[in-house]
Amino acid sequence: MKLQTKKLLWGTAGTFIALFPAMMLGHVEGPDVRHTGGPGDVQVSCGDPAGTGSSSCHTNSLTTGGPINSFGGSVTATFSTGFVYVPGGAPITITVTVTDPASNWSRYFGFQMSARLDSDQANGQAGHFTATQPNTGVFCDTTDNFAPNKGCGVYPNGHPAAGKPVVEFMEHAFPSQFSSAQTTPYTFTWTPPATDVGPVHFYLAGNAVNNDQKASGLDHVYTANYTLTPATAPPAPSITLVANAEGESPTIAPNTWVEIKGSNLSLPADSRIWQGSDFVGSQMPKYLDGVSATVNGKDAYIWYISPTQVNILTPPDAISGATDVVVTTLGGSTTATAPAADISPSFFVFDGKHVAAVHLGSPVTFVGPASLYPELSTPAKPGETVVIYANGFGPTSTAVISGSSTQSGTLSPPPVVTIGNVAASVQFAGLVAPGEFQFNVVVPQVADGDQPIVATYNGASTQTGAVITIQH
Numbered sequence: 001m002k003l004q005t006k007k008l009l010w011g012t013a014g015t016f017i018a019l020f021p022a023m024m025l026g027h028v029e030g031p032d033v034r035h036t037g038g039p040g041d042v043q044v045s046c047g048d049p050a051g052t053g054s055s056s057c058h059t060n061s062l063t064t065g066g067p068i069n070s071f072g073g074s075v076t077a078t079f080s081t082g083f084v085y086v087p088g089g090a091p092i093t094i095t096v097t098v099t100d101p102a103s104n105w106s107r108y109f110g111f112q113m114s115a116r117l118d119s120d121q122a123n124g125q126a127g128h129f130t131a132t133q134p135n136t137g138v139f140c141d142t143t144d145n146f147a148p149n150k151g152c153g154v155y156p157n158g159h160p161a162a163g164k165p166v167v168e169f170m171e172h173a174f175p176s177q178f179s180s181a182q183t184t185p186y187t188f189t190w191t192p193p194a195t196d197v198g199p200v201h202f203y204l205a206g207n208a209v210n211n212d213q214k215a216s217g218l219d220h221v222y223t224a225n226y227t228l229t230p231a232t233a234p235p236a237p238s239i240t241l242v243a244n245a246e247g248e249s250p251t252i253a254p255n256t257w258v259e260i261k262g263s264n265l266s267l268p269a270d271s272r273i274w275q276g277s278d279f280v281g282s283q284m285p286k287y288l289d290g291v292s293a294t295v296n297g298k299d300a301y302i303w304y305i306s307p308t309q310v311n312i313l314t315p316p317d318a319i320s321g322a323t324d325v326v327v328t329t330l331g332g333s334t335t336a337t338a339p340a341a342d343i344s345p346s347f348f349v350f351d352g353k354h355v356a357a358v359h360l361g362s363p364v365t366f367v368g369p370a371s372l373y374p375e376l377s378t379p380a381k382p383g384e385t386v387v388i389y390a391n392g393f394g395p396t397s398t399a400v401i402s403g404s405s406t407q408s409g410t411l412s413p414p415p416v417v418t419i420g421n422v423a424a425s426v427q428f429a430g431l432v433a434p435g436e437f438q439f440n441v442v443v444p445q446v447a448d449g450d451q452p453i454v455a456t457y458n459g460a461s462t463q464t465g466a467v468i469t470i471q472h
Helices: 021-026
Strands: 074-079 092-099 108-117 120-125 128-131 136-140 168-172 186-191 200-209 220-230 238-244 257-263 292-295 301-305 309-313 321-329 332-340 357-359 385-391 416-419 422-433 436-442 449-457 467-470
Touching: 074 200, 074 220, 092 108, 092 200, 128 136, 128 168, 168 186, 238 321, 238 332, 257 321, 292 309, 416 436
Parallel strands: none
Antiparallel strands: 074 092, 092 186, 108 120, 108 168, 108 200, 128 186, 136 168, 200 220, 238 257, 257 309, 292 321, 301 309, 321 332, 357 385, 385 436, 416 422, 416 449, 422 436, 449 467
16 A cells, blocks of 8 residues: 555544654555555555555565465455345444464554445445444545545545545554554444445455554555445344244343244345354354344344344343343344343254254264164263253353354353253263353163253253153
């Protein structure tokens, strides 16, 4: 990205702060506008084709920091509505992440994004950006200055787009030691146009820097682009049931898998589980295709969506009593109230009744009747240690970090487990994945067949009807 020539930043006290020349060289306050790689922009970096090779660029020749997209890293964006927008709809949350595998370039990152009309990708501004974090800002094409709340205005007479809204650039501002805020991911919002303007193109550039505060050609620049298409707002959602996702206990709990049933909970025919691309770094997704949920005002994590059901992992924050569960879609929001407690224990089940369990050893095979998964499932034997998976058993020895895609910790003391009304020895009980508990249980001497299995913990028990198949 080229040498910064002019930039004023709106300070927290409401005054403009002039930037020192030394800071300007490093672009810590954000790049000049028109460096997203979009039509009409200047070269993203000196590593572009026909680049100048100037030492005033973040990336230069291949032997220093260029060309762009050459060092195994990336810049990516996720949109809370997926790849659609509703004209006149609510603001869309955008999260930008820059990554770089090189150790000297893996800590400090910058970015710039623009949103362009399909009909004029050079000068057609689509919608409006809003900074929601202290380390981001919106800048205007005409003045290269911070955009006030009223926006950037329109292009002046003589400009090819005279009278039309000025193109806005969302970008980083003081992302490294000049700010206590994290440098990636960056989160902000984009408000869609009031009317259907056709596809909207988002152009994005990311910069992985070595933090020497110089635009000396040694940094790594990456680009990406995305297209959002207009969608008709669906009917408002409604909720008919909130329950533990396994066994359907009406009580929910922190860090517990919960099912929400109703209507219009996603766009018609939009049914899917989360994918790797929905994650932001190691954070589980808060949105899938415009569907989000909160529990007691805190973001939940969305695993599955469909028009009639959404499955979430509740946040780890303590909840009790009547608790609001809110689902938001492209069609609006709806609220239901569910009873909450510290725990809401249940077993995961394969088919509605056989507990999700595996035999120890390799290769892994499932515990259950041979007919459950032919050639992949066999009954458990008395004296054998089996691994059983469960949900909703509450806090463990290690505090859960909200949103983290890795969780661990032990339950002490372990739950009391009975099989066929006979106590079983629990060798291990702990959290091994988000919301997923593992119990290593020694099968007691009980009769062959489907035997009832129950785990009791802190006065609460798993669902009735769960069984495990035994065969001597």
